[in-house]
Amino acid sequence: MSDLDVVYDDAYLIAIDKPSGLLVHRSWLAREATEFALQRVRDQIGQRVYPVHRLDRPTSGILLFAKDADTARLLTSAFAERQVQKGYHAVVRGYLGDGQLDYPLREELDKIADKYAEQDKAAQPAITDYQCLAQIELPFAVSKKHATTRYSLMHLQPKTGRKHQLRRHMSHLRHPIIGDTNHGDGRHNRFFRDHFGCQRLLLAATSLEFQHPHTQQAVQLELPVPEELMRAFQPTA
Template sequence: MSMEIQSSVANDIDIIYEDEYLVAINKEAGLLVHRSWLDKGEARFAMQLTRDTVGCHVFPVHRLDRPTSGVLLFAKSSAVARTLTETFTAHEVSKQYLAVVRGFIPDKGTIDYALSFQPDAIADKFADWDKPAQEAVTHWQCLAQIELPVAVSKKHDTSRYSLVQLTPETGRKHQLRRHMKHVFHPIIGDTSYGDIRHTRFFRTQYDCMRMLLHAQALALNHPITGEPLLLKAGLDDQWMGILEAFAWVESAKAYLK
């Protein structure tokens, strides 16, 4: 039987799971995981907010991009963090994401496309910047589609969008965002790899100011007890606004908490 806990909001952080070894939050879009020299003006960070809420130091064991929301897992000790890091490295963690992408994507498929190393100017200062492209695999399943009678692009009289579930096998930097761009279905709201015309349309028409990529579920074995652990993160108001506007709530029902 999987271990699951209902979310509760404390100290501006949505705690979705906590025990004596672990704590998981539903990270909001736009929140940095930890302090970065690249964002010196920021005052709020998921790691510090989580630490202040649970009353002990926490250790990140995986990443979520700043504009991505959803399940973010921390360990409460360095020893548990090492174990979890090894679990992620060994691909023993199942991750599911929800995204809204441009265009009508096929019902299901797999993207097997190696990604070049993208170093951070500071975090990867001493890394090998010339390393070869790394294997990257993403599976997708289309959940719903809509065609709007709006010419966002001059090439088409209408605009098409798909709601997709994304399941990465690997964990490369910006993997889902880069893979969706590679197959010509960029994620809506992605200012680095997306289509700015559609991002602007969602901002003006639906007041959606975020990237529509959400880490909906994380499944793994507990590093201490070995029991199956299923962590789920609910969607924010902007996400729900899109699902309601496009009549996608029923299609996404199985993926909502």
């Protein structure tokens, strides 16, 4: 098994580039899974690590761990208090411009895992800034209504941290993220699988900015946009 790519590493923190499909930690909701980012990072550096935030299983990108419980507590608090700036790239259906969506979201509950959770909890504030980086119109009739199909490469910045916020917000705007099997469009998901060989959710955590909990210095982490997200926007020979 190859090592995970390290984005940042010091005496207190380590950040890796989590592949799409890798769980952050063991979950009985995905009992078939045998690999987890938490255990792989622990084995890779030879010491215990503590997760301070999460990425959905199909989302790739920057995943930050603390190397001790005190640092984990400080960083978890920073995430909770919205002191961490997160940036993502995504491919969405259609042409979407720039803007901000302020649309509260009800908590998504799992029928089994959240059996005893409050079922009618009020919707919580959820805000996402979005910026269009590129657009493409392709000569394929993915839907019967149009002879061509359009896509946008987006930069997304969630200002809150609700479950599946980016996926749900893009769906609410009627520009779902490609590869989203829960909130997306199956026709376009299949088109990307068949035409571009994309087998994943086209959403990646590409930047993370925060104040180091011990040195108080600004930490800015950044990854390039994954190749899978760029395939539709690359010129053909």
